[in-house]
Amino acid sequence: xxxxxxxxxxxxxxxxxxxxxxxxxxxxxxxxxxxxxxxxxxxxxxxxxxxxxxxxxxxxxxxxxxxxxxxxxxxxxxxxxxxxxxxxxxxxxxxxxxxxxxxxxxxxxxxxxxxxxxxxxxxxxxxxxxxxxxxxxxxxxxxxxxxxxxxxxxxxxxxxxxxxxxxxxxxxxxxxxxxxxxxxxxxxxxxxxxxxxxxxxxxxxxxxxxxxxxxxxxxxxxxxxxxxxxxxxxxxxxxxxxxxxxxxxxxxxxxxxxxxxxxxxxxxxxxxxxxxxxxxxxxxxxxxxxxxxxxxxxxxxxxxxxxxxxxxxxxxxxxxxxxxxxxxxxxxxxxxxxxxxxxxxxxxxxxxxxxxxxxxxxxxxxxxxxxxxxxxxxxxxxxxxxxxxxxxxxxxxxxxxxxxxxxxxxxxxxxxxxxxxxxxxxxxxxxxxxxxxxxxxxxxxxxxxxxxxxxxxxxxxxxxxxxxxxxxxxxxxxxxxxxxxxxxxxxxxxxxxxxxxxxxxxxxxxxxxxxxxxxxxxxxxxxxxxxxxxxxxxxxxxxxxxxxxxxxx
Numbered sequence: 001x002x003x004x005x006x007x008x009x010x011x012x013x014x015x016x017x018x019x020x021x022x023x024x025x026x027x028x029x030x031x032x033x034x035x036x037x038x039x040x041x042x043x044x045x046x047x048x049x050x051x052x053x054x055x056x057x058x059x060x061x062x063x064x065x066x067x068x069x070x071x072x073x074x075x076x077x078x079x080x081x082x083x084x085x086x087x088x089x090x091x092x093x094x095x096x097x098x099x100x101x102x103x104x105x106x107x108x109x110x111x112x113x114x115x116x117x118x119x120x121x122x123x124x125x126x127x128x129x130x131x132x133x134x135x136x137x138x139x140x141x142x143x144x145x146x147x148x149x150x151x152x153x154x155x156x157x158x159x160x161x162x163x164x165x166x167x168x169x170x171x172x173x174x175x176x177x178x179x180x181x182x183x184x185x186x187x188x189x190x191x192x193x194x195x196x197x198x199x200x201x202x203x204x205x206x207x208x209x210x211x212x213x214x215x216x217x218x219x220x221x222x223x224x225x226x227x228x229x230x231x232x233x234x235x236x237x238x239x240x241x242x243x244x245x246x247x248x249x250x251x252x253x254x255x256x257x258x259x260x261x262x263x264x265x266x267x268x269x270x271x272x273x274x275x276x277x278x279x280x281x282x283x284x285x286x287x288x289x290x291x292x293x294x295x296x297x298x299x300x301x302x303x304x305x306x307x308x309x310x311x312x313x314x315x316x317x318x319x320x321x322x323x324x325x326x327x328x329x330x331x332x333x334x335x336x337x338x339x340x341x342x343x344x345x346x347x348x349x350x351x352x353x354x355x356x357x358x359x360x361x362x363x364x365x366x367x368x369x370x371x372x373x374x375x376x377x378x379x380x381x382x383x384x385x386x387x388x389x390x391x392x393x394x395x396x397x398x399x400x401x402x403x404x405x406x407x408x409x410x411x412x413x414x415x416x417x418x419x420x421x422x423x424x425x426x427x428x429x430x431x432x433x434x435x436x437x438x439x440x441x442x443x444x445x446x447x448x449x450x451x452x453x454x455x456x457x458x459x460x461x462x463x464x465x466x467x468x469x470x471x472x473x474x475x476x477x478x479x480x481x482x483x484x485x486x487x488x489x490x491x492x493x494x495x496x497x498x499x500x501x502x503x504x505x506x507x508x509x510x511x512x513x514x515x516x517x518x519x520x521x522x523x524x525x526x527x528x529x530x531x532x533x534x535x536x537x538x539x540x541x542x543x544x545x546x547x548x549x550x551x552x553x
Contacts, residue, residue: 025479028471034478035415038422048426055480057423059388060434069436070443072291073277073497075522077326089310092330093178096303096533099334108544110300111552113307116182119552120170127170127181127225130551131163134183134227137549146257148547149249151185153195154228162225169223178307180223183551188229189236190295191284192216199286200234202245203409213284214316215295222311233263234414236288237398239486240466244476245414250468254545255511259465262486272298273305273529276522277497278322280312289397291436292390292494302503302532306330309525326523333530339372341531344453346380352488353462360506360514361459367538368457368531376453381445382438383492387484389435389442390495396432399424416476443496450521455531458489460502460515493519501528503535507543 026034037043038051052058087095097114119125135156141148166181175181186192189199191213196205212220219226231251234243241251241263253259274296282293297308310330315323345365351358369375399406399421405413406421413421449456462485469477493500498519505516516535520527 025466025469025472025477025482027469027477028475031415031419031475031478035419035422038419039410043422044425048422052423052426056384057388057391057427059385060392060431060438063385063434063438065434065437065441067437067440067444069433070440071436072321073439073443073495074321075276075443075497076324077523087331089328089330090178092334093303093307093310095334096306097178099303107541109542111550112300113178113182113304115552117178120175120181125552126163127166128160128163130181130183131159131225131227133549133551133553134225135159137551138227140549144547146252147249148254148257149231149251151228152188152231152248155194158194159225159227162220166223166225176221176223177311178222179219179311182224183227184219184224185227185230186213186216186219188232189286189288190216190229192226192229195229197286198247199288200232200236200243200245200248201409201413202247203405203412204286211284214281214318215312216284218312234417235286235398235402236263237417237420239263239483240477240479242416242468242472242476243414244472244474245412250473252468252547253465253512254547255513255543256465256546259467259512262461262465272296272502273302273309273525273532274493274500275309275313275525276322276325276499278319279325279328279499279523279525280309281316281319281322283316283318288401289394290401291393291397291439294494294497302501302529302536305501305532306333306529309529313525329526330529331526333526333533335530337372338368338531338534341373341455341527342376342453343368343373343531344376344378344449344456345458346378346456349380349383350458353459353485354464356508357459357462357464357514361516364505364516364535364538365457368534371534373531375457378449378453378456379445380449380456380492382441385438386442386495387488387491389438390491392427392431392435393439393495395420395424396427396435399427414476416478419478439495442492446492446496446498446521454520454524454527456519458517458519460489460517461486462488464508464512464514489517493517498522499525499528501525501532503532503539504542505535505539511543 038048120127138151138154169175169180191197191209191211193210193212194208197209198205231248233241234245239262240260242260243250251261253261274294277294280295282295285293285295297305299305299308310328313328315325365375402421410418463482466482498521500517500519502515502517504513506514508514518528518531
């Protein structure tokens with residue numbers, strides 16, 4: 001290339017960098033050019049370091065942290081004596097489902113486990129008939145314009161085989177569990193026989209999987225009907241679900257198909273529960289960022305999340321973390337009120353979100369107060385340090401795990417993935433160790449907070465699902481500001497391994513869901529379900545999505 005043309009290209013790339021960061025999303029040709037430059041020697045020496053400084057990712061260089069690093073946020077259970085269970089877990093879950101089957105409002109509601117079980121037990125429908133409806137819906141999704149792109153791999157024979165077995169069990173009155181005959185899907189980064197373990201890429205999982213992940217095996221043993229694997233952001237490297245590669249495409253938001261769903265699990269859900277780090281086995285899940293990955297159920301209600309959690313949460317000899325975990329207890333989640341609970345809020349942090357989100361979430365806090373909970377102001381120290389350290393840990397661990405892929409499959413990766421890995425290449429061992437020293441500090445701060453409160457409350461995201469632009473579907477996008485806003489409230493829990501529950505509590509004026517997050521101390525998932533059940537009561541109505549399939553119709 002002629003020197004003048006080279007200089008012109010580099011100048012254009014730098015200009016695009018400036019506009020891409022401070023302006024709207026970067027996609028299309030500008031993204032392609034910027035990613036190319038970022039992965040050149042010039043980009044690695046000049047452009048990417050500038051990007052890191054602008055985003056304050058060099059913060060760790062200037063901190064003097066004396067705490068020993070915590071590379072894995074595994075926390076031993078407290079030595080307190082466990083209270084005797086007045087009821088077994090199955091009895092509690094059945095009581096929960098009975099409560100949900102008589103909702104206060106009579107409008108639209110998503111079908112839950114109780115609805116399926118009622119149909120199966122009365123003979124109104126069989127699991128096999130439900131499977132036929134699911135297959136019909138999957139076929140319709142593929143033909144729709146635009147396609148929903150929620151389930152990216154499914155197999156008619158596999159679905160029918162599991163449904164037939166479940167139908168036989170109900171006919172013989174011997175279902176395996178509360179999940180018998182319930183349709184489920186698993187994120188594509190989790191191994192599911194016989195599907196390809198692609199993790200959102202175009203190059204992984206070239207052969208069908210021959211071994212189930214632990215969570216997949218447990219769902220099969222519970223009798224669930226695995227309908228396939230769901231779409232995801234490539235390698236989990238983003239928060240929108242934008243994935244332009246040939247096997248996936250971008251999942252559409254059922255509430256507004258012109259918007260993203262969120263990611264990296266590009267699904268639409270009513271309740272998302274992530275347990276304490278190590279609570280649910282990650283064996284068979286792609287270990288992209290081993291110190292922050294946690295698996296948890298995404299369900300239509302808090303009750304359904306509690307059912308799935310009770311089946312999935314236990315030690316796994318194939319997974320090195322959580323082996324000494326305490327037995328999950330749900331005995332205290334069925335209460336008429338929230339008297340005695342102290343809920344922590346840092347209002348400065350809480351208010352760092354869009355006005356519509358803040359208005360709804362503040363009312364949700366007032367609702368919890370009206371049920372007897374007290375709200376306590378709590379300090380959330382060094383949140384900027386948490387933000388930076390969290391990113392350093394995730395990207396460094398991903399870059400390490402993906403080193404062979406980066407060399408062999410670089411051109412097959414999405415542009416956003418290439419850019420994130422270019423950033424990751426700049427982090428040093430010193431950055432990584434200091435980030436994990438920060439993890440130790442942050443976990444210590446949380447221990448002090450949870451000595452005084454039962455939960456920490458925040459909005460789930462600082463903004464609602466962003467709009468999809470045509471160029472996003474072709475090249476993907478890079479939107480730093482939106483990524484920061486969508487990750488703002490989840491970073492603390494993800495970084496320190498505390499459990500969290502996200503529940504929808506309302507909608508924007510344009511009909512997009514607004515959600516609320518509750519976090520608790522390590523191993524205290526029960527209090528999350530207790531608070532989450534009351535948050536569901538706050539949401540006076542559930543709006544029917546623009547795209548909806550009633551499998552039980």
